Amino acid sequence: MRKNFTLIEIVIVVIILAILVSAAIPIYHNAVESAKERVCVVNQQALLGAVEIYALENDELPADISKLRKEHIEKAWAKVSKQGGWKLKLAYFIVDLDKQGLAYAAWVEKYLGDVKHFRCPKATGAHSYGLNQNLINMSYEDYKNLPDDTIIIADAGGAIFNPDPTQPNTYSFRHEKYKIGQLQPEKRALGIRKKNVIMTVNETGNVEPLNYGQCKKTCEEACEAEEIEPKPSDCEDYCENSYCEHP
Secondary structure, eight states: OOOOOOOHHHHHHHHHHHHHHHHHHHHHHHHHHHHHHHHHHHHHHHHHHHHHHHHHHHSSSSSSSGGHHHHHHHHHHHHHHHHHHHHHHHHEEEHHHHHHOOOOGGGGGGOOOOGGOOOTTTOOOOOOOEEGGGGGGGGGHHHSOOOTTOEEEEBBSSSSEOOTTTTTOOOOOOOOOOOTEEEEEEEEEEEEESSOOOOEETTTTTTSSSSHHHHHHHHHHHHOOOOTOOOOOOOHHHHHISSSSOO
């Protein structure tokens, strides 16, 4: 009866374990990052809704994110949180909401506070999100006429941000994602377009949908409802190759 392993067998086992661990770390990292991104997605959706409520009431956009009123945030959040379901609750659980003090869940009402202090789970500075600086105090009429692919809210280090990644005070590239074959994660920022589609922006300025399927569905619904002007002759082609920029 064989009792001992040979040195070669032990080495092979160690190599296999090392391969499994090296593959598992990026998968685990991406799972945690995905939960943090989901929290940011919901925060940005609520902020976009709050900006539009503010614009309706004041006939212009705010000067920056900090000008939004708490009631605007809460009203927008109530709508967004209902759509999040169990996936949103799981995301908050994963990022450990109780310790991080993240804001704007109706079911953690005690965390609602001053809109200047809402948090992205990846943020390290005083601010989490900013308003596109090109939209400061823009009239509501001009806002309605903006191109649908305009990014309104994004990860930023201040209450406003420059949408040009090559310029100072631009996006905060705080989120990370491993891709196949990469030894280091890609750093990226999240931003929300006028039509409520979340995009990722990397440090080179490449923009693509966080969720291509959701982007295409949202675009096609808006196109068929003739909310996109001028209406493209082929909604499917426009949404796939222009608006959503198929990765």
